[in-house]
Amino acid sequence: MSARENILTKLRAAPRSAPPAPDVAAYYAGTPKLTGLAALKHWAALMRAVRTEVLWVRESDWPRTLAEQVAARGIRTLLLAPSTAHGARAAAALAELAEPPLRLGFDQTIDGWKATLFNEVDAAFTRVRAGIALTGSLIAWPDEHEPRTMSLVPPIHFALFDTRTLYPDFFSAMSAENWAAGMPTNALLISGPSKTSDIQQTVAYGAHGPRELVVLAVLPDEIDLAELEADA
Amino acid sequence: MNEATLTYYPSRDFKANARAALADSNLRASFRGAMDFLMGKRAAQFPDAHELAELRKLGEAIRQKSLAKLPELLEQLEAKLTENGVTVHWAETTEEANAIVHGLIAAKGGKLAVKGKSMVSEETELNHYLEARGMTAIESDMGEYIVQLAGEKPSHIIMPAIHKTRADIARLFSEHIPGTPYTEDVDALIQIGRQALRQMYVSADVGISGVNFAIAETGTLCLVENEGNGRMCTTVPDMHIAITGIEKVIEKLSDVVPLYSLLTRSATGQPVTTYFNMISGPRRPGEKDGPREVHLVLLDNGRSQAYSDEQLRKTLQCIRCGACMNHCPVYTRIGGHAYGTVYPGPIGEIISPHMLGLENTVDLPTASSLCGACGEVCPVKIPIPEMLMRLREESVRDPHEKVAHPLRGQGAGVDKEVKLAWRLWTGLYSKPGYYRLFGWAATRLRGLTPRHQLGWTQNHVPMKPAPKTLHELMRERRKETGR
Numbered sequence: 001m002s003a004r005e006n007i008l009t010k011l012r013a014a015p016r017s018a019p020p021a022p023d024v025a026a027y028y029a030g031t032p033k034l035t036g037l038a039a040l041k042h043w044a045a046l047m048r049a050v051r052t053e054v055l056w057v058r059e060s061d062w063p064r065t066l067a068e069q070v071a072a073r074g075i076r077t078l079l080l081a082p083s084t085a086h087g088a089r090a091a092a093a094l095a096e097l098a099e100p101p102l103r104l105g106f107d108q109t110i111d112g113w114k115a116t117l118f119n120e121v122d123a124a125f126t127r128v129r130a131g132i133a134l135t136g137s138l139i140a141w142p143d144e145h146e147p148r149t150m151s152l153v154p155p156i157h158f159a160l161f162d163t164r165t166l167y168p169d170f171f172s173a174m175s176a177e178n179w180a181a182g183m184p185t186n187a188l189l190i191s192g193p194s195k196t197s198d199i200q201q202t203v204a205y206g207a208h209g210p211r212e213l214v215v216l217a218v219l220p221d222e223i224d225l226a227e228l229e230a231d232a
Numbered sequence: 233m234n235e236a237t238l239t240y241y242p243s244r245d246f247k248a249n250a251r252a253a254l255a256d257s258n259l260r261a262s263f264r265g266a267m268d269f270l271m272g273k274r275a276a277q278f279p280d281a282h283e284l285a286e287l288r289k290l291g292e293a294i295r296q297k298s299l300a301k302l303p304e305l306l307e308q309l310e311a312k313l314t315e316n317g318v319t320v321h322w323a324e325t326t327e328e329a330n331a332i333v334h335g336l337i338a339a340k341g342g343k344l345a346v347k348g349k350s351m352v353s354e355e356t357e358l359n360h361y362l363e364a365r366g367m368t369a370i371e372s373d374m375g376e377y378i379v380q381l382a383g384e385k386p387s388h389i390i391m392p393a394i395h396k397t398r399a400d401i402a403r404l405f406s407e408h409i410p411g412t413p414y415t416e417d418v419d420a421l422i423q424i425g426r427q428a429l430r431q432m433y434v435s436a437d438v439g440i441s442g443v444n445f446a447i448a449e450t451g452t453l454c455l456v457e458n459e460g461n462g463r464m465c466t467t468v469p470d471m472h473i474a475i476t477g478i479e480k481v482i483e484k485l486s487d488v489v490p491l492y493s494l495l496t497r498s499a500t501g502q503p504v505t506t507y508f509n510m511i512s513g514p515r516r517p518g519e520k521d522g523p524r525e526v527h528l529v530l531l532d533n534g535r536s537q538a539y540s541d542e543q544l545r546k547t548l549q550c551i552r553c554g555a556c557m558n559h560c561p562v563y564t565r566i567g568g569h570a571y572g573t574v575y576p577g578p579i580g581e582i583i584s585p586h587m588l589g590l591e592n593t594v595d596l597p598t599a600s601s602l603c604g605a606c607g608e609v610c611p612v613k614i615p616i617p618e619m620l621m622r623l624r625e626e627s628v629r630d631p632h633e634k635v636a637h638p639l640r641g642q643g644a645g646v647d648k649e650v651k652l653a654w655r656l657w658t659g660l661y662s663k664p665g666y667y668r669l670f671g672w673a674a675t676r677l678r679g680l681t682p683r684h685q686l687g688w689t690q691n692h693v694p695m696k697p698a699p700k701t702l703h704e705l706m707r708e709r710r711k712e713t714g715r
Contacts, residue, residue, distance in 0.1 A: 006324055007306075007324060007530075007532045008303050008306065008307070010540065011302050011303040011306075013540070014540045014541075015542055016300055019296040019297055020293055021293070021297060022297055024484070024487060027287075027290050028489070031283075050506070106521075109520045110468070110520060118430055118431075118434050135493075137504055144518040147520045148522055152460060152464065152467065153464075170489045171486060182450075183485075185512055186467070186509070186511055186512070188463075189504065189507065189508035190507060191504045191507075193506070194458070196422060197458075198373070198374040198378065198392070198459075199421055199422065200396075200398050202398075204422040206423065207422055207425075207458070207459035207460060208461040208464055209464075209507070
């Protein structure tokens with residue numbers, strides 16, 4: 001018999017009784033939900049607590065903010081997806097800088113330029129799918145335009161986040177979007193830049209992934225910025 | 233790489249190891265500080281006792297349901313993963329698991345594997361196995377990398393290098409990483425590690441990782457981490473091999489939400505980790521990165537023995553948060569290496585006997601004061617003290633006694649002297665004449681009681697029988713009162 005059959009046979013031979021069924025949906029239906037300004041404030045506070053830079057922007061002006069941030073950091077090479085609408089807008093804004101960075105697209109598979117990606121790209125700009133207020137997280141579903149390594153390998157990650165897609169908690173996000181019906185090859189929650197506490201419980205950022213996570217959080221016009229940052 | 237011989241801490245030497253650890257004041261200070269820190273962080277994450285109680289109840293129910301359906305869920309997981317393009321392998325023993333991993337790497341002509349944190353690969357001693365066959369396996373989790381450089385093993389399942397000071401690590405890095413100056417600055421040390429490992433991701437043929445949760449419904453492997461090395465290992469090399477125990481499967485995607493929350497808050501006191509990585513297949517046509525091949529190795533290694541008994545099955549509910557060890561007064565005082573097993577602390581005491589046999593772990597179930605802290609903090613409510621009592625029972629059960637689900641090493645703790653003492657006791661206490669004679673002799677000859685009474689007199693005054701037996705005292709009282 002194969003290892004598979006042996007293992008399954010042993011497991012099937014064990015006595016089994018039916019334990020009470022867990023009701024995850026009922027549990028989360030009974031938990032308090034953060035909404036509106038409170039949700040945004042909570043999300044930003046948790047992200048900032050782990051050294052994420054959260055920048056509130058509007059749909060009309062985020063490319064200018066991105067360009068300013070890129071210029072302020074002296075970034076020379078930036079990876080983005082010019083084939084997407086947001087990537088094209090970002091590329092156009094960056095091109096107008098006095099010293100525009102080299103704008104690279106993920107045009108080929110990683111195999112052909114792994115070393116360059118690791119050694120020569122300073123930053124990447126991607127859009128994220130949604131956010132989670134309760135834990136201060138971003139949800140990313142990398143795809144062919146913005147592959148997995150864009151949010152991982154370059155030392156700085158700029159993430160464009162439409163705050164209208166902020167869910168109260170992880171359960172709300174996966175049920176509203178019916179993730180169980182079909183998962184992408186890779187789905188991620190990102191809650192800050194890479195970090196570690198493996199040396200004497202001291203937190204250090206930039207362990208393997210990005211040292212900096214800069215979120216351009218796009219606010220709808222009806223949200224007042226001053227109100228959002230009050231008591232923040 | 234470091235050529236130093238790995239240091240082994242066989243669990244058979246537990247008592248000697250524990251004694252040595254207790255005498256090491258630096259080690260004790262390291263663990264005391266680290267455990268206090270982790271206990272404080274966890275407590276801060278659960279300010280609402282009612283929420284914690286409800287969440288633990290939910291976590292327990294999810295894990296118990298998953299285990300009740302384990303064979304069916306494993307088949308569902310396999311079918312779903314296969315549909316997603318992942319190849320599933322099964323291994324009954326650590327040797328089989330290692331051979332599978334080695335075979336996969338060899339088939340690609342690979343030599344270098346970069347590893348994310350995986351306790352199951354520690355269980356199989358995969359690095360050693362691959363190195364003996366001309367391959368190199370580099371640990372990329374900072375803590376694991378540090379213990380690998382030191383030629384040691386992890387002393388904690390979540391924080392592997394918790395026994396190392398920054399000075400130890402500064403010395404290790406300057407000695408083993410070419411061109412590295414001595415520095416005790418933690419940020420600088422992490423950047424040194426980052427640079428050393430980054431090139432490994434580029435060059436590695438294979439990435440190896442563990443799995444925190446395997447979801448049967450969607451065929452998804454979930455990895456929980458802060459550093460990003462897990463994402464690197466599962467994304468950058470052309471092949472990803474995940475290795476995990478058969479108990480890690482859960483049924484529904486939504487089941488992962490409460491378990492993930494319980495895990496991060498119980499383990500390191502974080503509301504969430506930096507990354508929650510959900511992998512549901514290799515690179516699809518059109519995608520530009522991600523491994524072209526993904527394999528999952530499902531390992532038994534004694535888990536089916538724990539499974540066969542409904543009480544001991546609860547051991548398999550574990551989500552490997554390490555909270556039980558953080559709160560264990562024994563672990564805090566002796567550290568992780570003294571146990572001599574991959575999984576130290578209370579969870580190690582109840583899982584290791586299934587993996588290694590009671591004959592090799594007989595002291596572990598006794599390495600507890602049964603204070604109950606482990607069971608109280610366990611996020612999935614494993615009744616650890618109850619499991620410890622049961623294993624103590626099994627370790628002294630007659631090796632020849634026929635039971636429904638015999639454990640490997642049944643009766644390994646049988647001690648001839650103790651057995652003889654109990655036989656005498658049974659004889660004395662079952663015959664009234666002998667019992668009276670014994671009581672009379674013990675009270676009258678109490679002056680002969682030895683002054684040194686093994687471990688008892690280390691901290692207590694010697695025990696001495698009373699001048700008269702209780703029966704005698706009662707008789708006298710009746711006489712006096714006339715009743």
